[in-house]
Amino acid sequence: MLRYLVHKIPSVLGVTVVASMVAFALPRLAPGDPAVALVEGDADPATIEALRAEMGLDLPLWEQYLRWVGNLLQGDLGNSYLLNRPVSQLIGARMESTIELTVAATLLMIVVGLVFGILGGSRLTPWARTAVDAWNTFFIAVPAYLVGLLLILFFGIYNRVLPVSGEVAVLDDPNFGLQYLILPALALSLPAAATVSRLVQTSMLTNRGEDFVDLAVSKGVSPRRITTRHVARNSLGTAAVVVGLRIGDLLAGSLLIELIFARNGLGSLAVGAVQQRDYLLVQVLILFAVVIAILAQLASEITLAALDPRIRLG
Template sequence: MLRYALRRLPSALLVLLVASVLVFGVLRLAPGDPAVVLAGPDASPATVAEVRASLGLDSPLPAQYWTWLTGVLTGDLGTSFILGAPIATLIGHGLGNTLELTVAALLLAVAGGGAAGFALGTARRPAVRGLLGGAVNLALAVPPYATGVLLVLVFAVALPVLPASGHESLLADPVIGAQYLLLPAVCLALPTGAVLARFLATALRRAEQEDYVRTGHGKGLPRRHLLARHVLPGALPPVVTVLGIQTGQLLGGAIVVEAVYAWPGLGQLLLQAVLGRDYLLVQDLLLFAVAVFVVLQTLTDLVQARLDPRVRMGGAG
């Protein structure tokens, strides 16, 4: 397993390097100038040039990229152009709130999606399969911003039982914090849970058609025993891969959900940085998101290799 993990390391580092180049380059193609934003619309060209020089934006692009990359590698993320605070502090504060939201959403997605997928994949009645399949497709089809508004209208306006927006730390007040957390976590969990449910249902049906399962049926073994001991373990490896990908994509969905519910996480911070043309903060946030996705994908591959030795054997070739 250690050798398999070490073989994955070079490709992960290459992905991060390519991502850093793309993030840096694409941002420079976007319209707008942070020097103009900071100097103000009525600033003279000399003032804008002075601000641009103070930010280091008058240097050649390769020099700007190298300065940023070496800073990231040494842990010096720099200072936000717009907010005027150390970027490491801003990311650290927003990361805690985003982790709180994404972990809660992930738990809800695994629990709800796992239960729905197992029921959908093992149900024998067409009416039950149709009802569950329709619910899963609906959760997958409706975008998070529409789901978020609908949840607010129902549970914060029509039935005022939960707050419409805001945040309270679970550590400070678990009861109030859970009330603020529930709606955004459900909104973020619905599409991820729906994807997991569909893949799990498909994997269960495929596993149930394997010869060893049919042999078990022929020997008179109870279906419940076969599902628990053979069908479900055989269906888990591809679902684990999907779970790893979806966990990474929760960060992207958190941007929309945090905007709907005014959740002070990395999504809100990224939106603020983009609107302010804060190149350095946007670069650090995007590269951090890519790094998290790469780490999650690598861990997912390791878990899948543990569940299915054929993965390690294929990687050895």
């Protein structure tokens, strides 16, 4: 396993470097100038140029990039142009909300995806299989933000069961915190869970045709044991890879879900940073999301290698 991890390090570092270049370039492709956005009313060109020089925007792009990366390697994320505060403080103040939502959505995605995937891949009655297929098809087709709006409509307006706006930290007040967390976590997790469910179901149906299943049947192993100990277990590798891929999507999707449910997380911070051309803040937020996605994918590959020795031996 250690050799497997060592072989993965170069690719992880390479993807991270490319991600840093993309994070640096994307904000600069948008029209506008941070210096112009900062000045109030009309300002003369000399004032704008002085402000650009103060922010380092008058330097060549390659020098700006190298300075930014050098500061990152030293643990310095820079200061927000707009708020004139360290980026690390701004992200740290909002990160708890986003982490809460992403972790809750990830747990729901895993549980719901595996349960429906295993049910769909089991020897169910035709109506049960149809119900699972319809569930998966619906949530794969419907984006997370629309699921969020439907949940708000049914559980927040028509029935008024759960709060649909604002948040309370779960660690501060678990009771109220969970009430505020349920709907956004469901909105974010259900489309991803449907994808996990569909792929686990397909993998299980494929594994049912393998020789090891025929051998177990010939030995008189019960159908339930064949499903749980043989078919489902050999389909977990697919689930591990899909979960790793979807965590990055959950983190990105949480930004929009936070806006819909008025949560004070990284979503509102990112929107404000983009609108005000706050390059440093936007760069760090993009790179943060990409790094989390890379680490999640690496964790899924490690899990797959642990489940299937052929992966790490190869």
